[in-house]
Amino acid sequence: GAVVSQHPSRVICKSGTSVKIECRSLDFQATTMFWYRQFPKQSLMLMATSNEGSKATYEQGVEKDKFLINHASLTLSTLTVTSAHPEDSSFYICSAFGTIITDTQYFGPGTRLTVL
Amino acid sequence: RKEVEQDPGPFNVPEGATVAFNCTYSNSASQSFFWYRQDCRKEPKLLMSVYSSGNEDGRFTAQLNRASQYISLLIRDSKLSDSATYLCVVMVGGGADGLTFGKGTHLIIQP
Numbered sequence: 001g002a003v004v005s006q007h008p009s010r011v012i013c014k015s016g017t018s019v020k021i022e023c024r025s026l027d028f029q030a031t032t033m034f035w036y037r038q039f040p041k042q043s044l045m046l047m048a049t050s051n052e053g054s055k056a057t058y059e060q061g062v063e064k065d066k067f068l069i070n071h072a073s074l075t076l077s078t079l080t081v082t083s084a085h086p087e088d089s090s091f092y093i094c095s096a097f098g099t100i101i102t103d104t105q106y107f108g109p110g111t112r113l114t115v116l
Numbered sequence: 117r118k119e120v121e122q123d124p125g126p127f128n129v130p131e132g133a134t135v136a137f138n139c140t141y142s143n144s145a146s147q148s149f150f151w152y153r154q155d156c157r158k159e160p161k162l163l164m165s166v167y168s169s170g171n172e173d174g175r176f177t178a179q180l181n182r183a184s185q186y187i188s189l190l191i192r193d194s195k196l197s198d199s200a201t202y203l204c205v206v207m208v209g210g211g212a213d214g215l216t217f218g219k220g221t222h223l224i225i226q227p
Binding site for chain 1: 120157158159160161162203213214215216217218219220
């Protein structure tokens with residue numbers, strides 16, 4: 001299956017700092033990338049959808065100024081959590097959908113963010 | 117009403133037994149259905165897609181009932197390695213739409 005990487009896998013930061021998470025599709029071109037968040041014992045919740053070269057579409061309740069998404073190329077999307085607070089601590093997972101792989105999305109390994 | 121509902125379990129099942137999970141979804145416009153497996157603190161991995169005609173992959177069988185908006189997963193001859201959380205996942209449009217996840221059903225296979 002397709003391979004999606006995420007970096008970093010784990011981040012611990014102080015409250016108020018910004019954290020950037022990268023998501024890369026390694027062997028296919030991802031026309032669309034998705035960012036999800038999963039709190040402990042909860043389901044994955046879609047945060048935003050990003051299409052290469054255009055602005056991301058955010059789900060209701062997700063602050064676009066806090067979670068900055070850039071999808072500058074067909075293989076890279078970044079999520080920046082600005083001025084992170086302890087309540088932003090979560091498991092952030094990206095997924096990618098490409099024109100070749102059409103049945104579903106493939107997930108990155110996730111980034112565990114802990115804000116102190 | 118939650119969009120995708122699953123019994124969270126846990127299901128404690130002896131090795132070798134057969135276990136079945138169910139899932140219901142609320143959006144009748146949903147087009148694609150999947151079962152994902154998620155191990156503790158890992159990303160979800162696609163287990164299988166679910167088709168109206170039903171489909172089987174080794175020990176795993178998935179069924180879809182569109183009229184009842186109901187999806188099932190059957191695991192036969194369960195192995196210790198099957199212990200995981202099984203996520204019922206629904207997509208409304210094509211692959212370029214976000215996925216809607218259930219909270220998952222936690223399965224524990226006991227030796």
